[in-house]
Amino acid sequence: MREEKIYRILTINPGSTSTKIGVFDNDTCILEHVVRHQRQELVSCPGPGVFSQKDIRKQLVLEALKENHIPLETLDAASGRAGRLPPMESGTYEINQDLMDSIPDPLPSPALLGMVIAKEIADEYHIPGFIVDPATVDELWEIARITGFPEITKVIHVHCLNQKAVARRAAAELGKGYEDCRFVVAHLGGGISIGAHRYGRIVDGVGGSSGEEPFSPERAGAVPGVLFLDFCFSGNYTRDEIMDRFVRSGGMFSYLGTSDLRETEAMIADGDKKAELIFEAMTYNVAKAIGQMYAVLDSDVDAVILTGGLTYSEHFRDKVVKRIRNMGKVIVYPGEFELAALAQGALRVLRNEEKPKVFRKK
Numbered sequence: 001m002r003e004e005k006i007y008r009i010l011t012i013n014p015g016s017t018s019t020k021i022g023v024f025d026n027d028t029c030i031l032e033h034v035v036r037h038q039r040q041e042l043v044s045c046p047g048p049g050v051f052s053q054k055d056i057r058k059q060l061v062l063e064a065l066k067e068n069h070i071p072l073e074t075l076d077a078a079s080g081r082a083g084r085l086p087p088m089e090s091g092t093y094e095i096n097q098d099l100m101d102s103i104p105d106p107l108p109s110p111a112l113l114g115m116v117i118a119k120e121i122a123d124e125y126h127i128p129g130f131i132v133d134p135a136t137v138d139e140l141w142e143i144a145r146i147t148g149f150p151e152i153t154k155v156i157h158v159h160c161l162n163q164k165a166v167a168r169r170a171a172a173e174l175g176k177g178y179e180d181c182r183f184v185v186a187h188l189g190g191g192i193s194i195g196a197h198r199y200g201r202i203v204d205g206v207g208g209s210s211g212e213e214p215f216s217p218e219r220a221g222a223v224p225g226v227l228f229l230d231f232c233f234s235g236n237y238t239r240d241e242i243m244d245r246f247v248r249s250g251g252m253f254s255y256l257g258t259s260d261l262r263e264t265e266a267m268i269a270d271g272d273k274k275a276e277l278i279f280e281a282m283t284y285n286v287a288k289a290i291g292q293m294y295a296v297l298d299s300d301v302d303a304v305i306l307t308g309g310l311t312y313s314e315h316f317r318d319k320v321v322k323r324i325r326n327m328g329k330v331i332v333y334p335g336e337f338e339l340a341a342l343a344q345g346a347l348r349v350l351r352n353e354e355k356p357k358v359f360r361k362k
């Protein structure tokens with residue numbers, strides 16, 4: 001019998017409040033390491049944008065490998081999360097120069113640093129670097145692109161990697177294929193996104209600091225447009241300052257001074273009424289956005305799936321579930337499955353089960 005080749009894959013997932021690092025031998029996770037950042041540590045990196053957080057986060061990746069006695073020379077590939085790129089198809093992409101040249105400047109949110117760190121390590125150790133299902137996987141149907149402002153066409157920006165990973169998992173648990181299911185998926189983390197998954201495609205969605213989504217632990221999300229116009233033109237704020245509210249200093253943080261839901265829960269336990277209101281408002285807005293995507297799917301879904309770090313909180317998920325309970329089955333997967341999904345996407349390519357997609361800049 002021929003022995004199965006073991007591929008060792010490094011996975012890197014920079015989130016808004018955390019850096020998550022994984023190492024997989026084929027499907028088996030041999031290291032999972034989560035760093036929850038002190039907000040001050042990240043905010044002190046020079047802006048505008050978050051590109052300057054790259055070195056801190058890369059150092060954490062290298063230290064995690066060293067502390068766990070995993071030599072970089074043993075890696076067969078590096079797979080990093082990708083955020084705000086141009087629209088593209090779902091799949092695994094080998095990181096090429098066209099992808100690197102598409103990094104926005106300033107870089108608004110940290111997800112893309114996964115790609116950058118993976119590329120640097122891949123180049124140094126002469127191994128392939130991959131991204132899988134970036135946040136801008138575009139499967140929107142035409143009707144979703146129309147905004148009412150002909151000059152502004154909607155683009156998608158959701159936690160596609162985790163949303164598709166949990167949707168596939170839920171489909172398997174329901175004994176069906178992802179391509180046969182209709183799901184609303186709510187990724188509820190430091191950033192929030194809600195997607196309408198229709199037979200294997202995310203046909204509509206709000207999220208990921210696009211300014212359409214419910215406010216999150218540190219992102220402003222949807223604000224009334226006309227009132228916002230006055231805010232923008234007040235002369236009191238620069239564009240970068242306003243953008244910052246959408247990506248790292250808005251939402252729950254701007255009301256309570258913390259983006260850590262556990263701290264908010266502690267404030268509520270101490271009788272803080274403002275914290276209670278903001279917590280309630282966050283769950284209310286999440287439920288409202290789930291309702292939008294439920295309507296997108298003709299009020300006919302196999303399940304509503306809740307996932308992300310916020311769903312570790314029983315109090316948080318109970319409040320959301322209470323409002324959506326008549327929509328049918330609700331499945332909760334606390335945390336996220338991004339590291340495993342990054343590894344599996346790379347593994348399919350390394351095993352020649354799938355050809356890597358090639359991104360070309362237009």
Ligand SMILES: Nc1ncnc2c1ncn2[C@@H]1O[C@H](COP(=O)(O)OP(=O)(O)O)[C@@H](O)[C@H]1O
Nearest residue numbers: 015016017018189190259260261309310312313
């Ligand atoms: N056990 C927990 N209970 C309550 N909230 C939690 C728990 N673990 C994480 N969180 C909250 O989840 C949010 C981060 O979610 P996560 O999905 O890790 O986001 P990101 O990847 O953007 O950093 C933070 O507000 C954090 O406080």
Ligand SMILES: CCCC(=O)OP(=O)(O)O
Nearest residue numbers: 015016135158159191208
């Ligand atoms: C929507 C995906 C990009 C993003 O904003 O991710 P985080 O919320 O993890 O920062």
